[in-house]
Amino acid sequence: MRIAILEDDRSQSELLCHWLTVAGHEPHAFPSGSTLLALIHNGKFDALLLDWNVPELTGIELLKSVREHNRRLPILFCTARGEEADVVKALGEGADAYLVKPVRRMELLERLESVVRRARRPQQSNETLEIGSIRVDTGSRTVACDGRPVELTTKDFDLAVFLLRNLGRLISRADLQECIWGRSGRVTSRTLDTHVSRLRAKQGLIPSNGWRLTAVYRHGYRLELVEASAANTPAGGSAPAPSAIE
Numbered sequence: 001m002r003i004a005i006l007e008d009d010r011s012q013s014e015l016l017c018h019w020l021t022v023a024g025h026e027p028h029a030f031p032s033g034s035t036l037l038a039l040i041h042n043g044k045f046d047a048l049l050l051d052w053n054v055p056e057l058t059g060i061e062l063l064k065s066v067r068e069h070n071r072r073l074p075i076l077f078c079t080a081r082g083e084e085a086d087v088v089k090a091l092g093e094g095a096d097a098y099l100v101k102p103v104r105r106m107e108l109l110e111r112l113e114s115v116v117r118r119a120r121r122p123q124q125s126n127e128t129l130e131i132g133s134i135r136v137d138t139g140s141r142t143v144a145c146d147g148r149p150v151e152l153t154t155k156d157f158d159l160a161v162f163l164l165r166n167l168g169r170l171i172s173r174a175d176l177q178e179c180i181w182g183r184s185g186r187v188t189s190r191t192l193d194t195h196v197s198r199l200r201a202k203q204g205l206i207p208s209n210g211w212r213l214t215a216v217y218r219h220g221y222r223l224e225l226v227e228a229s230a231a232n233t234p235a236g237g238s239a240p241a242p243s244a245i246e
Contacts, residue, residue: 001046001116005029006036006062007078008054012101016049016078019105033057040066040073046169047074047116052081052090060090067094074115078103117175129164132210132225134203136161145203155180156199163199163213163223172220196221 003020007013008031020027028045030036034056040048048066050059057065063075077090082100090098096115099108129136135144141157143150152160158180163171173192181187196213205211205223212224 001112002026002028002044003112004036004040004045004048006033006048006050006054006059008032008051012051016103016108019108023109031055033059033062037062037065041069045073047076047112049076049078049112050095052077052079052086060093063090063093063095072119074112074119076108076112076115078108117178129161131164131167134160134164136164143203150202152199152202156195156202159195160199160203163221166223168222168224170216170220170222174220176220 003025005013005016005027007016007029013029017027017029032055037057050062052059059077059079066073066075071094074096075094076097076099077095078099078101080101087098097111099111127138133146138161143152143157143160162179173189176192177187199205200213205213207226210225212226214222216222
């Protein structure tokens with residue numbers, strides 16, 4: 001995930017970046033809130049990790065600004081301010097989690113991944129998604145491709161909505177399993193692969209139709225729009241092994 005860190009203490013910033021990099025994420029550190037705010041609205045980040053007392057624009061001010069336009073972006077506070085009133089204020093303004101320094105590495109990573117999974121979970125709402133040749137109505141739970149109705153099972157529909165809402169992102173198998181089946185759902189990797197394969201076939205998610213639904217070995221899946229010029233070129237520039245798709 002691409003994680004923005006608002007932290008003006010250089011040593012603390014470097015430590016957080018190191019932890020996130022080792023965990024496989026892509027951290028971007030900012031010493032002031034105003035610089036970060038300009039990039040947030042461009043949708044460049046999957047989550048924010050904010051200190052409270054920083055120059056120009058404080059963490060709480062940044063939180064308020066972001067929540068005026070974006071209610072789903074995961075935001076965690078990582079600050080030395082540990083008074084109950086501070087915690088209540090941050091959570092009341094829309095923070096998803098609040099950690100008091102000194103922060104423990106495993107706790108930070110677990111809380112971060114937990115709030116991101118929660119944010120990515122399909123929501124019950126009346127929403128219409130129109131991307132490429134696909135139109136999805138979440139209210140009526142219907143899907144059409146090039147105007148043609150597509151019959152999907154309940155789980156296949158939830159999977160389709162989840163992938164479309166996370167277009168272009170690599171989604172881990174664990175996130176897919178938890179967000180579609182829940183923590184208590186027992187789903188094997190083969191079952192997940194079967195659902196993805198069936199969704200690919202029913203919705204025509206293939207390069208010749210302008211789509212690419214790719215399995216990244218040992219990681220997860222990514223749904224992408226592709227240009228016509230790239231329609232015959234597999235992701236990565238070479239043909240994937242059969243196991244990477246099914």
